[in-house]
Amino acid sequence: MTTLEIRKETAGLSLPERIQLVEDLWDDIGASDKDWSLSDAQKTELNQRVAEFERNPREGVSWAEAKREILRQRRAES
Numbered sequence: 001m002t003t004l005e006i007r008k009e010t011a012g013l014s015l016p017e018r019i020q021l022v023e024d025l026w027d028d029i030g031a032s033d034k035d036w037s038l039s040d041a042q043k044t045e046l047n048q049r050v051a052e053f054e055r056n057p058r059e060g061v062s063w064a065e066a067k068r069e070i071l072r073q074r075r076a077e078s
Contacts, residue, residue: 001009010021038046053060061069 010018013021
């Protein structure tokens, strides 16, 4: 079954049922035995971001601030 077929099949589910489906899928992915190693490029990027944070820990914003800004932008767009 393709992902398109699955989406068509689940389109009639209620919002709570779709949320439960996503949670169940996420749990299945997390429980899999697959090795979820990062690529060298991902490791490099993460190391650069950590180093930048350590050099300038006050530069960024908290998750709460970032979330507020994202939600503000979404409201402004609609």
